[in-house]
Amino acid sequence: YWINNGVDGFRYDMAEMVPIEFWSYMNSAIKQQNPHAFLLAEVYKPELYRDYIQLGKMDYLYDKVETYDHLKAVIQGKTLPDGLSDIQNGLADIEHHILHFLDNHDEQRLASPEFAGTPEKGKPMMVVSATISSSPTMIYFGQEVGEDGKENAGFGTHSRTSIFDYIGVPHHQRWMNGGKFDGGQLSKSQKDLRDFYKRLLNFSLNSEALMGKFKEIQTINRNETKAYDAGIYSYVRWTAKEKLIVVVNFSWVTTSHFELKVPEDVIKLWNMNDGLYDVKDQLYGSTAQLKVTNGKGTIELNVKPSESFIF
Secondary structure, three states: OOOOOOOOEEEEOOHHHOOHHHHHHHHHHHHHHOOOOEEEEOOOOHHHHHHHHHHOOOOEEEOHHHHHHHHHHHHOOOOOHHHHHHHHHHOHHHHHHEEEEOOOOOOOOOOOOOOOOOOHHHHHHHHHHHHOOOOOEEOOOOHHHOOOOOOOOOOOOOOOOOOOOOOOOHHHHHHHHHHOOOOOOOOHHHHHHHHHHHHHHHHHHHOOHHHOEEEEOHHHHHHHOOOOOOOEEEEEEEOOOOEEEEEEEOOOOOOEEEEEEEOHHHHHHOOOOOEEEEEEOOOOOOEEEEEEEOOEEEEEEEEOOOOEEEO
16 A cells, blocks of 8 residues: 555564564565565564564664664763674674664664763764664764754653654754755854764765775774773775775763774785875875884874774
């Protein structure tokens, strides 16, 4: 019925409360009608992910209980970012079916005091969410201008954008600007935030390496690099044509100065000879130098609070 009326996608609420056999039948029927239909489901038991993708025929599942929950714990100072590597490696075989997000109608808004506290603190989380894998990334409306859900809608509590009440979303409305949809009422900080999202998402849309391979360089730097502060996280992505080195600082107070190690196995995989290589950040254009000596790479970096580099 809905496909015949032009609906081309479905988002299934709490799909794991319905047997996989039903979804297999239902989704197969949908795909026969429209092979390009978009099927997204809430499934919060990682041990069931593969069944819901491979047997239940879901296109995408929310990556809530692993990547999202870990990122939230990191920005709230409850854990180190290092565990992201194990999560990513554990999802590698199904990563393209695992949807990354930082904001949605069920969760506390990223910018709310109950989550990150400021939208700027969400920047390193967003870089990881968009670049650590070939997983699709969702942006919830208002996230890119720092919507914080602090209004009292009368249903539930502060921090979420209510789906049950008629209430405004003031930051998003400033971008709407009375129907002009041009961001005319945004503050400078909101415009800067939206510019960051635009740079990141347009890069991730066109980067070949972000559909390529992943390898963490976190462990060697955590263990061996001096002044590699607690909030720093790093990894590499690559294809034959494009190599990326990603470094993020989850700390919103600490500026870190250190010599990042690009280990021997990565340099070998990338077929790089000893020498100096200019590298350029794909977000804001700053440059640095990768020095390869005896088959091992180093880059001297100064990383400001909440700053990220995609070299």
